Amino acid sequence: MYEIEAVAKPECCPKCGVVGSQTAYGYKTRYIRDLPNSGMQVVLKLRARRYLCPSCGATYMQSYKTVDKTSMTPRLRTKIVSRVLRREPFTRIADDYGISDKTVRRAFDDWAKKHHSITMYSTPSVIGIDEAHIDKHFRLIITDPENKRLLDMLPNNKSETVYCYLRSLENPSAVRVATMDFAPLYAKAVKDIFPCATVVIDRFHVIQLVNKHMDAARKKLHDGGIVKKRLKRERTLFMANFEDLSPDAKHQLTAWFDIYPSLSRVYWAKEQFRKIYESESRVQAEILFQKWCDTVSSSIPEFSNLKKVLVRRKDDILSYFDYRYTNAYTESANNIIKTIKNQGHGYSFEVLRAICLMSVNHISEKAYLWSSQSSEDNFIESWQF
Structure with missing residues (x-):
């Protein structure tokens, strides 16, 4: 002391x-x-x-100048906020400085409120919409994929929340593209609020849906006993892209196709659909898409329900070939948010949101952290010990 x-x-x-x-x-x-x-x-x-x-x-x-009305020095508070933005748990920070985790939370809350304006951005031309499953709730995630920014995280993804947030954005005509998954609510909200925006369904979600239906067809072929167990173990083999397989894996896959011809048709239909995304233009993609639908209708009944979904959202799927945007950054932000949540051990939603808006956007590297307006030398010289 x-x-x-x-x-x-x-x-x-x-x-x-x-x-x-x-x-x-x-x-x-x-x-x-x-x-x-x-x-x-x-x-x-x-x-x-x-x-x-x-x-x-x-x-x-x-x-x-060097001490305010709180029970810690500004430079200690600066260090606490910096460590929070580096995603360190409140309890670890509190133990290091002999304070309570509530004090750490309060220090960060004060800083976040003071710097709230730095998380506000102008309306982007491209927005990404998704949800993250956190604490048994779906949290709405809004991003700016072009500039790689997390715009906001909202407590739920209900209709009123989606519409309220999108309406709060200034200059709605600035939004040209909105990337998302198959959720019809997001697409409807974008089309209702942004007159100039085009909905683009993320290509990876489309392929994921095709793979899901192919895997469902594989599961139906289980006939019990050893064959059932072996097919279960071969899930990864069937889900992989054919060009990524080793020669041994391709040989093994061919052996399964000899046993189950129907599975062969489903697998190659999956591979044929993937070829659509190799198209150089929307016109070429539309031709391949229609060809794939005709093939499914005539010989692959396992994909009949999938075809209905894809045809219904055809325009949103093929819009990818006009703008070439995906939801990759949004998915990446979701993973970071979940990591922060797991590291936090009990963050409230408000605290988690503030940390994510600052940390995901790398605001910890900026120069507007808490500042005492004095260097350490000036701090020491201003006191008599």
């Missing part, structure tokens, strides 16, 4: 502003935590003086 006291006396009254000698009028002892020194926790014992103004008769506590 260090005992400290201000060297200089106030030159004027903060109440009336009259310059002149101020009369000492008692003191109050404060205990203020500071950054550790050589691994040891540091507490500053401040003899905070009270003064009496001879002019107006008001009493006041002396103010300090």
